[in-house]
Amino acid sequence: MTTENKHEGSTHHLREYGAQTPGTKGIPGKKRYSMVIDLRKCIGCMSCVVACKAEYGVPLGVWRTWVMVADKGRYPDSRRIFMPRLCNHCDYPICVRNCPTQATFKHEEGFVLQRYNRCIGCRTCVVACPYNARHFLPAKRTNNNLPKLVVDKCTFCIHRVKKGLVPACVQACVGGARVFGDINNPKSEVAKLVAKERVSVLKPELGTSPSVYYIGGDWEIMDETHNYKNRSAQQKAEFNTFKRNHHGDAFGDIVEGENTMHHVGKNMSDFLASIQHKYHDVVAALKQLLFG
C-alpha cells in the first residue's frame, strides 16, 4: 500500500457521519472497488465517453464520464495531455451526507449510487460534489421510461461488476488506461498499481478520499483554480454558447462578458418556463396517489 493508503487506514473513522457513509477502504474483509487511470496510456480517443453514453443513454449536454484535454508548453516543445473524469466514488462522499432524502448512498463495496425514486431533484448533491460528477436529467428523454428531472451519476457500472464484468468505460478503453478492481484485495491489479506507482487523486485536501487514482497526473490539469485561470479562448466561447442557449430548467447559468443581471432575470424566466413540464409531473403523481 502507498503512503496515502496507510494514511487512509489510520483516519477512516474521522468522517463516518451520515446515515450511509462507512468508509471501507483498507478495512479487512470488505470489498472496496476503485479505479486506476494510467494517464501515460490515455490517447484521448473518447471511447470511454461513447461507451458510457451508449450503456446508459446519457442525454446530450450531460456526462457520467468525460475526458479533459489540455495543451502543455509552447510549440515546438509542447504536447497534448488528457485526463478522464468520472465520479470518484469517495469513501467520505459530501453528496451522501448532504442529500436530504437519502436518495444517494454509499454501497458497502464502495459504489456511490443514486435512487431515482427517492430523488426530489433539489440538486443539493450537485452543489456538494467537488468533482462535477453529478448532473440533472432533462425533462425530455428519447425513451419516456428513463428517469427525468432527477440527479444522475456514474455508478461504476455496478450492474456489470455484479456479473463479473468491468465497467463499460474500462471495457472500451483502447489503451488499457483504465483499470478497475477491489483495492482491498492485495492481489488485484488496482491494489498492485496503487502500491507500485506514484498515484494522485483529485482535490485530496477536501478529505473525501476519492477512489479514482491517476498515474502520471499533471497538477495543472488536475487543479480547479489553474483550470479556471487557463481556459482557452475556444473553451470560454464553447461554455458561453452552451450557457446562453440553454432554456427550460432552473439553472443559475451566467454568461461571461455579458450583463450578469440580464442573465439573473433570464434564469428566472427559465424557472417559470420549467413549471409547465413539472406541473404535468405533479398531476401524474397526484393521480397515481389517488387512483393507483
Added chain:
Amino acid sequence: METIITYNAVHHNPWGTPITIYFWLVGASAGSFVLSAFGWVFGIKRYKPLALTASILAIAMLMIVPVLLIWDLGKPFRFIYLMLPGFWHGTAPMAWGSLLILSYPISMFVYTYFVIKNDQKWAKIIGIIAIVLALSTHWYTGVVMELNPGRYINHTPLAPLLFLTGAFISGIGLMILVLWIQNQFMREEKKIKWALMEEMGQYMMYGIVFDCFLLFLDFMQTQYGTASENIGHHTVLMEIFFTPYVWLEAVIGLIIPLLILVSPLKRTRLGVYSASLLVAGGVYGMRIWWVMGGLYMQSFY
C-alpha cells in the same frame, strides 16, 4: 511551462435566481420578525404598535418561499419526502432547513394570534420560540452552502453571520418602507411615530457597519487565503459578478445608505426612507453573488 485547457465538459450552475430570491425573502422575513418581537418579547413597549404589521409582513414574505422552493425541485410533488421519517436524512443541512421552514411560519402564526388577542404572556412565550426559529431559518440558509468544502467562495464560517446581518438590515429597511406606506392610510393617532422610524434607521446603520466589517473579514480571507479563494474573489466576484457584488451590495446596499445614516440626512424622512430602500434592495446583490458566484468557478472544472 504553461498549460491551456482546450476541452472540458460543460456544467451548469445547479442553483439559480429562485434560490437567491428565497434567501432574500427568508432574510427580510427574519429581520421584520425581530422588530415585531422587540415590543412583545424584549419588552420595549414603544415597538408594540408596529408588532402586528411586522409579523404580518414576515409571514407574507415567508408564504412566497414554498412556491419558489417546491417548483425549483425537479420533482415538486416529492417535497413531502423532506419531512417523512423514512426519507429524512439527519446529516443534510437541507433536511434541517425543511423542518425550520415548516415550523417557523407556524410559530409566527401562533405568535400573531396572541398579539391580536393582546395576550402578553403567551405572545412572549411563543415569540421567544418564533425568534429562535426565525434566526435558525436564516442561519440555515447560510450553512446550506457553507458546508460544501468544494465551493471556495461559500465555504466560510462567516456565512451565517453575513446572512443574519443582511437579514437584520434588509428587514428593518423593508419595515420602514411598509410603515411609511401604512402611515399614508392611517388616522393621525394611529400613525407610527417618526421618532421610532428614525430609531430603526439608527439600528439599520449599526447593522450596516457590522456587515461592512464582515465583508472586510471575508475580503482579507480571500487576499491571504488559498489560490482558489483569491481567484474566486478576483476573477469571479470582481469581474463576472461585479454588478451584484460591488454595485448592488457594497455601493447601493451599504456605502450610500451608511453615508446617509451618518450624515444630518438621518433626521430627515427622505434620508431614512431612501436609505431603507437602498438597503432592502442592495442586500439582494449579496444573495446573487453568494449563490451564483459561489457556484460559478467549479462549473468549468
